[in-house]
Amino acid sequence: MPELPEVETVKLQLEKYLKGHKIENVQINAPKIFSGNPKDLVDAKVKGVRRFAKVLSIDLSNGFSIVIHIKLTGQLIYRGANLKQPPRLSNKVVGGIPGKHTHVVFELDKGGFLYYNDVRRFGWIKIVKSDKLQVTGFIGKLGPEPFRDLTLEHFKRVLSKTKRAIKVVLMDQTKIGGVGNIYANDALWLAKIDPKRPANELQSDEVTELYEAIHEVLKAGMKYGGASELAFVTPDGKEGEYQKHTLAYGHQGEPCSRCHKAKFTKYFLSGRGTYVCPFCQE
Numbered sequence: 001m002p003e004l005p006e007v008e009t010v011k012l013q014l015e016k017y018l019k020g021h022k023i024e025n026v027q028i029n030a031p032k033i034f035s036g037n038p039k040d041l042v043d044a045k046v047k048g049v050r051r052f053a054k055v056l057s058i059d060l061s062n063g064f065s066i067v068i069h070i071k072l073t074g075q076l077i078y079r080g081a082n083l084k085q086p087p088r089l090s091n092k093v094v095g096g097i098p099g100k101h102t103h104v105v106f107e108l109d110k111g112g113f114l115y116y117n118d119v120r121r122f123g124w125i126k127i128v129k130s131d132k133l134q135v136t137g138f139i140g141k142l143g144p145e146p147f148r149d150l151t152l153e154h155f156k157r158v159l160s161k162t163k164r165a166i167k168v169v170l171m172d173q174t175k176i177g178g179v180g181n182i183y184a185n186d187a188l189w190l191a192k193i194d195p196k197r198p199a200n201e202l203q204s205d206e207v208t209e210l211y212e213a214i215h216e217v218l219k220a221g222m223k224y225g226g227a228s229e230l231a232f233v234t235p236d237g238k239e240g241e242y243q244k245h246t247l248a249y250g251h252q253g254e255p256c257s258r259c260h261k262a263k264f265t266k267y268f269l270s271g272r273g274t275y276v277c278p279f280c281q282e
């Protein structure tokens with residue numbers, strides 16, 4: 001599932017492409033994923049785009065926001081005057097734009113379009129009042145996130161209060177916002193920590209290393225425009241590149257690039273693929 005670096009990449013591009021555009025009409029082909037009144041969007045201008053962990057908010061001039069969670073396979077693709085020469089559309093955009101998986105189309109002024117495609121349809125779009133956003137359902141429950149309000153002290157406190165496996169805690173969005181399976185795997189490998197260890201048994205210096213490792217892998221994710229697993233593409237229609245640069249994630253059977261003494265193994269922890277170097281992370 002797209003994580004902080006992927007959604008941040010989407011946010012930055014949407015901000016560039018949508019800012020100043022006016023919404024002229026909204027076509028909704030899959031009413032189940034859309035809630036709110038589309039009339040509230042008509043004639044409103046895009047003021048800016050914000051990200052809350054894995055959730056996006058497109059903020060409008062009339063006091064409404066379009067809140068979007070792309071979940072597993074959601075794609076937001078822009079075409080219009082602010083992207084003069086769009087790159088070739090990735091094959092991951094199954095059916096094209098608009099196509100049979102295009103569930104919502106935001107028609108913009110100056111002939112622009114923002115398409116929402118979603119093969120699995122787990123994603124959702126909600127219209128909410130911008131000033132209610134931070135207390136609204138999902139966003140109100142998010143834990144502090146890296147690069148913002150997740151301080152080392154807070155991180156230490158969160159881990160000290162639970163004996164759940166450290167990897168499971170890292171991915172719990174109510175404890176820490178934005179970290180999912182790919183970056184949790186890579187950060188734990190970088191910090192040389194066994195993903196199964198109870199969070200409250202980590203030593204203080206290990207927690208500090210993990211805190212730094214999380215920031216490092218997320219930064220790398222953003223540098224490469226996110227990881228294109230499954231269906232992830234950026235609003236220009238291209239794929240991210242981080243999947244070619246993962247540290248542990250997806251490396252089962254390959255030798256560890258740090259110790260060269262063991263091969264990565266893979267197992268499932270709380271249902272999620274977990275990749276470890278048995279030597280570095282024992």
Ligand SMILES: [Zn+2]
Nearest residue numbers: 256259277280
């Ligand atoms: Zn190793």
